[in-house]
Amino acid sequence: MTLLSVVVPVYKVQGYLRQCLDSLVGQSFTDFEIVAVDDSSPDNSGAILAEYAARDPRVRVVSLRENVGPGRSRNAGLEHAVGDYVWFVDGDDWLARGALGAVAARIAETAVDVLVVGFDRVHWDGRVESQQDGRLLAEAPQIFTAREYPRIMNVLHVAWNKVVRRELLLKLELRFDEGWYEDVSFTFPLLAAAPRISSLSRICLHYRQRRTGAITRTLDDRHFEIFGHWAQAMALVDGHADQAEALRPVLFRRMMWHYFVVLSNAQRVRKASRKRFFDRITEDFHRYRPVGYRRPAGAMGLRHRFAARGSFFSFQAMQRAIGLIRAVDRVRRAPVVKAVRTAKRVRQAAYRSYYRLQLRLPVDEKLALYAAYWYRGVSCNPAAIATKAAELVPGIRTVWVVGRGREKSVPPGVEYVVAGSPAYFRALARARWLVNNVNWPNWVRKRTGSTHLMTHHGTPLKMMGMDQADHPAAAKDQNFHAQMRRADRWDFSVSANAHTTIAWERAYPCRYETLEVGYPRNDRLACATAADTAAVRDKLGLAPHERVVLYAPTHREWLPLDRQVLDVEAFADALGRHTVLLVRAHYFAVSADQVPTRRGRIVDMSPYPVVEDLYLAADVMVTDYSSAMFDFAVLDRPLVIFAPDWAVYRELRGVYFDLMKLPPGEVATTFGDLVDVFRSRTYEGAGAATKRARFRERFCYLDDGRAAERVVRRVLLGETAHR
Numbered sequence: 041m042t043l044l045s046v047v048v049p050v051y052k053v054q055g056y057l058r059q060c061l062d063s064l065v066g067q068s069f070t071d072f073e074i075v076a077v078d079d080s081s082p083d084n085s086g087a088i089l090a091e092y093a094a095r096d097p098r099v100r101v102v103s104l105r106e107n108v109g110p111g112r113s114r115n116a117g118l119e120h121a122v123g124d125y126v127w128f129v130d131g132d133d134w135l136a137r138g139a140l141g142a143v144a145a146r147i148a149e150t151a152v153d154v155l156v157v158g159f160d161r162v163h164w165d166g167r168v169e170s171q172q173d174g175r176l177l178a179e180a181p182q183i184f185t186a187r188e189y190p191r192i193m194n195v196l197h198v199a200w201n202k203v204v205r206r207e208l209l210l211k212l213e214l215r216f217d218e219g220w221y222e223d224v225s226f227t228f229p230l231l232a233a234a235p236r237i238s239s240l241s242r243i244c245l246h247y248r249q250r251r252t253g254a255i256t257r258t259l260d261d262r263h264f265e266i267f268g269h270w271a272q273a274m275a276l277v278d279g280h281a282d283q284a285e286a287l288r289p290v291l292f293r294r295m296m297w298h299y300f301v302v303l304s305n306a307q308r309v310r311k312a313s314r315k316r317f318f319d320r321i322t323e324d325f326h327r328y329r330p331v332g333y334r335r336p337a338g339a340m341g342l343r344h345r346f347a348a349r350g351s352f353f354s355f356q357a358m359q360r361a362i363g364l365i366r367a368v369d370r371v372r373r374a375p376v377v378k379a380v381r382t383a384k385r386v387r388q389a390a391y392r393s394y395y396r397l398q399l400r401l402p403v404d405e406k407l408a409l410y411a412a413y414w415y416r417g418v419s420c421n422p423a424a425i426a427t428k429a430a431e432l433v434p435g436i437r438t439v440w441v442v443g444r445g446r447e448k449s450v451p452p453g454v455e456y457v458v459a460g461s462p463a464y465f466r467a468l469a470r471a472r473w474l475v476n477n478v479n480w481p482n483w484v485r486k487r488t489g490s491t492h493l494m495t496h497h498g499t500p501l502k503m504m505g506m507d508q509a510d511h512p513a514a515a516k517d518q519n520f521h522a523q524m525r526r527a528d529r530w531d532f533s534v535s536a537n538a539h540t541t542i543a544w545e546r547a548y549p550c551r552y553e554t555l556e557v558g559y560p561r562n563d564r565l566a567c568a569t570a571a572d573t574a575a576v577r578d579k580l581g582l583a584p585h586e587r588v589v590l591y592a593p594t595h596r597e598w599l600p601l602d603r604q605v606l607d608v609e610a611f612a613d614a615l616g617r618h619t620v621l622l623v624r625a626h627y628f629a630v631s632a633d634q635v636p637t638r639r640g641r642i643v644d645m646s647p648y649p650v651v652e653d654l655y656l657a658a659d660v661m662v663t664d665y666s667s668a669m670f671d672f673a674v675l676d677r678p679l680v681i682f683a684p685d686w687a688v689y690r691e692l693r694g695v696y697f698d699l700m701k702l703p704p705g706e707v708a709t710t711f712g713d714l715v716d717v718f719r720s721r722t723y724e725g726a727g728a729a730t731k732r733a734r735f736r737e738r739f740c741y742l743d744d745g746r747a748a749e750r751v752v753r754r755v756l757l758g759e760t761a762h763r
Contacts (some may be wrong), residue, residue, distance in 0.1 A: 043122030044072040045181045045206070049113035050089060051079040053131035054538075055545030056248065057088050063134035065096050069141035074099045075117040080107040083536045085131070088300055111216030111226075114199065115311055123569050125155075126588035128199040133246050139244035145201055146240045155203040155236040157244040164251035164549055164624045165520045166509030172196075184238075186231045187283045190290045192239070197294070200245060203534040208234065217272065220262050224269040224298070228291060229276035234284045237535040251506075251524060251549040252346065258309045264313075266302060267320050270295050274328055287362035288330040295328065296321070300343050303358060315533040318352040361591060377663045391465050392483060398469030404488040407434050408756070409471035413497065414478055417649055418450055420750075422475045423497035424560035428748035433756050440465055449649055473756065479526040482746060486529035493755050494530045494552070495560065498667025499540050499739060502594075503694035505547030512696035524550060532755055534559070534747075536670065537739050543696050545686075555751040558742030564652050566745040576656040587619040589718075593682075594666035595626040596689070604682055605664070607711065612641045622654055626666075660723055662714070665689055669704050673736050673742045678723045679705035682714050703737040727751075 046064060050057060064074055076093075078086045078101060091371050093099040094497065102120050103114065114128050125147060139157075146155055151755050158177055161169040173195045180189050199216070209215075212233055215325045216222045230238065244527070277291060278284045299321045302308050309317050316511075325347045335341045339362065346355040408429065418426075418440055438627045440456040441464060442449065451540070457463040463705065468474070468484055477497040484490060503511060505527070506520055530552040535541040536559040537645045544554065574584070582588055589613070591602060625646040637644045645654055655661070655671065660678040663669050665686075669679055681703050689695070698709060708714035717723050753759040 042071060042073050042123040043147070044075050044125045044127060044140065044203070045121035046072055046127045046129055047114055047117030047119075047121060048074060048076045048129050048131050049079055049117065050076055050083070050131040051107065051110070052079045052083055052253065053081075054088060054542045055549070056132040057085055058132075058542075060131050060134045061092050061099070061152045062086075063136075064129075064140075065092070065098065066137075067135065067140040068138065069144055070098075070242060071144070072098065072140060073121070073123060074502045075182050076101050077113040077117045080104050081111040084542055084651050086378055087538065088542075090328075101122045109218055109222070110220035111218055115215045118206070118215070121206060124206060125203050125471070126209065127203045129245065130200055132250065133200060134248075135360060136243050142240060143240055143244060146238060147203070150236070150238040150239040152183060152234075152236045153205045153208045154237045155240060156180075156237065157203065157240045158242050159196075159245040159247050160199050162241050162246045164506060164524075166506075169249075171243060173201075176243050177239040180239040182238060185235065185283070185285045186237065190236060190287060191236075192231060193228065193294055195289045197298075198223045202227070202230070202398065204230065206720065211539075217269065219265040219269065221266040221269045223577050224266070225276070226350075228273040229279075232277045234278050243621050246384045252551055253549065255308075256305070258573040259307060259310050261310065261313055263302055264317065264320065265590075266298070267324065270298070270324065281577060289333070292328050292330050292333070292370070293336065294325065296344060299324070300340070301571070309607050314413065315352045318347070318355060319350065320349040321347050350610040383757040391460070392463070394462060395465040395469050395483075398466050399485060399487055403472050404437075404470040405485065406435060406437050407439065407467065407471045408475060409439050409441065409467050411441040411476045411480070416447055416449075417442060418456075418478045419455055419561075419649060419651070422477055423473060425493075425495065425564055425641050425750045425751050427562070428563075428752045432749065432752050434759045435483035436473075436723045438755060439471075441467070458671060459668050477735045479523075481504060481531070482526065484529070491755060492529045493526070493532045493751070495535070495751075496540075496544070497535045499536045499559070499670035500543045500668075500697060501667065501695055501697070502689075503541065503547070503666050503696065507543075507547045507694060507696075508547065511692060524548070527552070532751075534751060535635055535744055536562075541698070541737060543618065555754060556742070557754075558670070558744065558747035559732055560672055560751055561652065562623050562674045563748050564685040565655060565671065565747045566743045568656055568675065573656045576653045580653065580659055581659055582620060585618070585659075587615075587659045587678065588622060589615060589619055590622045590654055590661045590665045590672075591625060592624040592654075592661060592666050592668045593626065594664055596685075597693070606662075606682060606714075609709070610641060611714070613657045614698050615641070615718060617641065622658065624648075624651065624654055624668075665693075665695075665699065669740050673704050673732065674740050676732065676736065677730060680701075680714070680717055680723050680730060681705065683707060683709055684711075702735060702738070704732050706731075 048060065062076070066341070075100060076099060078089055089101045093101050095195050100117055100120065104116060114524060118126060143155060143157065156177060158171050158174055160171050163169065176191050176195055186192055212227065214230060217225050238653070246519065269668050274291065277287055303314060303321065335344050339358070342358055346358070360714045377678055410426050412418065412420045412422045430438060433603060438455065440450065441459055442456050443459050447458065457467050471490065473491050473493065474480065475493045475495065477495045478580040505523060509520060519716060527548040527550045533544055533552045533554050535544060538556065539555050541554050576586065590607065593606065608621060608623055615621060618642060621642050622645045625644060636648050648654065655675060656676070660680065661672045662680045662682055664682050672679060681699065683699070686700060686709065706717045706723045708717050722728060
């Protein structure tokens with residue numbers, strides 16, 4: 041008989057689901073099953089569940105035909121559960137290491153009906169908030185009822201911090217109701233009815249505080265559903281006459297606390313609905329006020345007084361006063377920083393004043409502003425989109441932003457503005473569409489009527505955005521709040537594949553529309569012919585009989601820009617005289633005035649503006665952890681991974697998957713291994729082809745030559761069917 045069934049309701053959690061499931065299947069305790077309920081999730085969650093179920097028999101998937109919400113999803117999982125105990129764990133949270141073993145040990149020790157466990161809150165910006173209920177759990181008797189220890193009612197009223205004997209749920213016929221705040225009408229009746237309760241104060245679950253997507257951060261009148269769930273909870277608790285009298289005072293205080301928490305949160309109740317919400321609080325105050333009620337002290341006591349009188353405006357005045365006191369305190373504590381004025385800053389201030397003035401003028405409905413790689417030139421996904429837009433929407437004016445000193449990199453006939461010029465600030469303020477593969481500066485405002493398209497510039501192997509919080513050694517920009525404010529401006533985010541969609545959802549938890557359409561910059565590669573390859577090689581001066589090897593390493597934040605992990609001279613010598621080695625350094629290491637140079641069989645193509653030309657010219661690519669591997673794989677040509685520092689890179693930078701288990705071709709971890717791969721030509725053998733096919737199946741399936749068209753039709757033309 042299975043001891044524990046972990047029921048996981050799943051809906052739109054593709055960015056977090058693997059972490060949840062890994063935290064379960066990776067536990068040392070094994071006498072459990074996972075009942076994952078796919079609540080008709082429209083993202084890639086279903087595919088992730090199928091993947092885990094295929095490789096671990098403890099994972100069972102229940103697929104619902106329509107979305108029914110978390111409450112009814114848990115009910116569906118309960119129907120399929122077979123364990124003695126049930127633990128409802130949300131798909132975006134995850135268990136602490138050793139949690140299942142600790143839970144099992146406590147159950148064996150106490151034979152309880154309900155075990156209340158500890159948790160912490162992990163915020164989207166990396167902050168970890170210690171559990172506020174830890175003391176309540178630590179001070180609880182070993183075994184108790186809610187009447188004997190009514191303080192248990194003050195522990196957060198959620199399903200996922202309670203492990204429940206399944207037989208008790210069946211006996212009580214207790215299930216989750218529909219709607220928001222469904223935990224209320226489940227938790228309190230359960231605790232009131234349980235004959236044996238125990239607690240485990242150690243942290244067993246990490247409660248994710250999502251930046252977006254949670255009901256606690258959603259403005260909606262559905263927050264009024266809280267009143268119905270509390271009414272049901274009160275009625276069910278009253279059904280246990282032996283407990284109700286003792287529990288009513290603590291339940292009333294908890295109910296009022298909950299109401300005021302919701303009302304005071306500006307991200308929940310709409311401003312226009314707050315008085316109506318307050319009036320409902322007043323109704324419930326009088327309906328459920330217990331005999332012998334005593335008003336609490338402090339600010340909460342004042343809230344009770346205002347609720348009793350129905351005085352919403354007095355409540356508002358108090359809330360404003362509390363906010364003002366806190367603001368004054370923050371100012372008092374803030375350090376005084378002396379501003380150092382320089383000519384450059386004065387000039388920037390003047391230009392930004394001009395920018396703000398331009399923001400008052402109408403949006404130019406015919407202007408699309410493009411940029412790439414921090415104004416390094418015309419390239420990448422934005423360039424592919426601009427080309428397709430000129431074809432499909434010729435009436436739109438295309439303007440590029442380039443940095444000072446990079447004007448010569450702009451192709452003939454392409455209109456551009458120089459960063460920092462008045463024309464630049466004017467275009468930024470007035471453009472209808474702003475397209476970039478990195479973020480615009482922090483001070484750029486997202487104005488009404490404009491559309492921001494983030495194209496990104498690579499399929500992610502390394503961790504990005506918020507995921508870098510766990511890898512600070514490689515995070516050059518650790519101001520994650522500023523990162524998210526920049527990402528909040530996005531209206532659309534381009535994704536190359538499902539893997540990328542999931543990564544971006546975790547890394548940039550903001551309210552944009554994902555365009556999972558493939559990468560526009562790869563359209564040219566997907567449609568390339570032998571004639572295209574021959575033309576590029578001829579343009580680059582590469583003879584048809586020469587073997588061309590492209591070496592494109594990634595950037596390592598912890599190493600100097602000029603330090604490489606591969607001795608390219610020694611490698612070129614080992615390749616032989618009939619091979620040309622093209623070297624493409626990361627763009628961080630390329631200066632504006634640099635030009636391609638050739639030294640014997642080595643050609644430094646780092647400053648060459650069109651990387652797709654280099655892909656087409658190459659017979660084989662050597663890279664380490666660069667996103668270039670995903671692009672080159674579109675050509676279905678041999679790839680070799682040179683990974684001498686994989687363990688270090690994985691630890692310092694963080695990665696989304698194990699490249700050693702899913703490589704696009706042969707892998708070499710030493711210089712000698714790399715030379716052997718080329719001397720033996722195993723890089724072009726059947727084994728390498730099999731690895732490449734598996735890699736392409738996961739990452740390149742959307743690259744059909746029409747990604748840019750799908751983006752243009754959705755973003756510039758407003759069509760909805762973009763796949």
